Structure formats: structure tokens, C-alpha cells
Amino acid sequence: MFVLILSIIVGAIIGSFINVIIYRLPRIMAGEKISLSFPVSHCPFCHHPVRWRHNIPLIGWLLLAGKCADCRAAISPRYPLIEGLMAIMFGWVIAHHGPGIESAVILFALCLLVPLACIDAATMLLPDRLTWPLIIGGIVTAWAGVGRVGWQEAGIAAVVGFTLPWALSLLFRVFFQREGMGRGDMKLFAGLGAWMGYGMLCHIMIASSILAILSALIILKVKPGQAFPFGPYPILVAIMVFLFF
Ligand SMILES: [Zn+2]
Incomplete structure (x- = not known):
């Protein structure tokens, strides 16, 4: 108590x-x-x-x-x-x-994710000073054997987390001549991959895309043409995973 x-x-x-x-x-x-x-x-x-x-x-x-x-x-x-x-x-x-160590690593991740979500919501920025510690923290905890996945999976999922949104945003640029996701979002997904592994990373990507599309429908109805940050959605899903799964 x-x-x-x-x-x-x-x-x-x-x-x-x-x-x-x-x-x-x-x-x-x-x-x-x-x-x-x-x-x-x-x-x-x-x-x-x-x-x-x-x-x-x-x-x-x-x-x-x-x-x-x-x-x-x-x-x-x-x-x-x-x-x-x-x-x-x-x-x-x-x-x-x-x-113990298990709680410490979860709380470390949460202490980076909460300010990332708030700063992105307010300024549409995901500062390197928070995304890099998230990526490195995920790989180090996996390597030390106290993460959710092994270090090999953490490393691969970090690379997938960066390159998949990067490739999608490249396609987006070619077909729509518009910026899709920013570099900050790619580093955020790399960090989430390092902590969660590729299976859970896929779930987070899908769930956060659905959430983002649903809120985009509402935001664009109220304010057409309004740009909005994407980061808070995967962060919200990742925080839920850390707390409940
Ligand atoms: Zn005052």
C-alpha cells in the first residue's frame, strides 16, 4: 500500500x-x-x-x-x-x-509517449529529443531482456516502423503531390516497433489509421482543409497496449 x-x-x-x-x-x-x-x-x-x-x-x-x-x-x-x-x-x-524493472521500463516509455502526444497535438511536431530516446530505449530494453520482444525482433520492427510509413508517404507524394506523413511520425513508428515488435506494430498502425480517418472525417467537416497531427493516434493506442496488454 x-x-x-x-x-x-x-x-x-x-x-x-x-x-x-x-x-x-x-x-x-x-x-x-x-x-x-x-x-x-x-x-x-x-x-x-x-x-x-x-x-x-x-x-x-x-x-x-x-x-x-x-x-x-x-x-x-x-x-x-x-x-x-x-x-x-x-x-x-x-x-x-x-x-521492479518491468514497471520501470513501461513507465519510461509512457513518460516519453505522453509529452510526444501533447506536443504533436499542439504544434504538429514530434521532437527528436523524445523520439530518439524512445527508439534507443526500446532496443536497449529488448537487448537487456526486459522488453516485450527479443532484440532481433525489436531491431527489425524499428526498421519496418520507419520504412513502411516512409514508402507509403513516397507513394502518396507521387500520386497526390502532397505531403503525407512527416519524418517525426516515421521515427515514432520506429520507436513503437522497437518496444512492441512487428505483430503488435501492425495492430497499432491499423487501429491508429482507423482512429485518424474517423477523426479526420469530423475535423474536415468542421474545418475543411485543416491539417492535423497523426502522432497522437498511434501514441494513444500504444499507451493502451502498455497499460492493458
Ligand atoms: Zn500571472
Whole structure:
């Protein structure tokens, strides 16, 4: 019980750090002179630093009722949502796999997938700084014998994960003269292949394509011609696989 509560608290704290990554990484990539640790957390509207008690995951947002203590500007509900989501996922994984290496590798993957989905949804970018650790992490855990598949399958599935969307997007370009998938999506699929193996990778590709087509029908009905990110769909399916299969 103590371990479970501890893992939920750790999950919320890591969720708070993931919020920093989601907010700052695209800005760092755009050339802003900030890092993940500098400057300290501050309100983007009035630039007042956040007080320590308001920086406590979940509790801080509740204390503030979702508004900056200084200028009363609204703080995105994404902050408590990500903290709560990570707390639940950490608790769930520890409850099902116990404290140990098996849980650690699953949580490592989830800690990369959640910010990737959020950043892609907001900016249509899948940063290399998150996709490369996903690919390498998948191959290393498979090689160490603590992944879902052996290292040979992980390696092959990573290559398939990259080349299959690459070939499809090449065909797409030839026939429709339009960009299909971006390089980021290919690296994402390489990473998912490394973690899941080729069988599960195929399932993820099919399930996420169906999800993406269904939401494209809705999005394009509301906003014709609107570009939308693809990454969140395979990530959502992969998170489900990590949690439930
Ligand atoms: Zn403020």
C-alpha cells in the first residue's frame, strides 16, 4: 500500500516535469533562450515566479483554483490533467507489475509517449529529443531482456516502423503531390516497433489509421482543409497496449 501511494505521488511529480517539457521543448526548438530548468516556473502573462506551494502537483492548481496568484490569468487545465494522468498511470503500472524493472521500463516509455502526444497535438511536431530516446530505449530494453520482444525482433520492427510509413508517404507524394506523413511520425513508428515488435506494430498502425480517418472525417467537416497531427493516434493506442496488454 505504501509503495502504491508513493508511486502515485512520484507519478504526479513526474507529470509536473512532463508539463514543463510540453511547454518548453517546442519553444527551445523554435530558438527561445530557455532550458528545461531555466528560468524557474513563472506565469507566462505577468512573469511572476510561481510560489513553491503553488508548484505542488495537482494541489497547487487546486489552491489557485486554476488562476495565477498575481494576475488572475487562467492556468491551462492541462497542468492538473497531465499530473493526474501520470499519477494514475504510475499507480496502475505498479499495482499490476509491482515495483521492479518491468514497471520501470513501461513507465519510461509512457513518460516519453505522453509529452510526444501533447506536443504533436499542439504544434504538429514530434521532437527528436523524445523520439530518439524512445527508439534507443526500446532496443536497449529488448537487448537487456526486459522488453516485450527479443532484440532481433525489436531491431527489425524499428526498421519496418520507419520504412513502411516512409514508402507509403513516397507513394502518396507521387500520386497526390502532397505531403503525407512527416519524418517525426516515421521515427515514432520506429520507436513503437522497437518496444512492441512487428505483430503488435501492425495492430497499432491499423487501429491508429482507423482512429485518424474517423477523426479526420469530423475535423474536415468542421474545418475543411485543416491539417492535423497523426502522432497522437498511434501514441494513444500504444499507451493502451502498455497499460492493458
Ligand atoms: Zn500571472
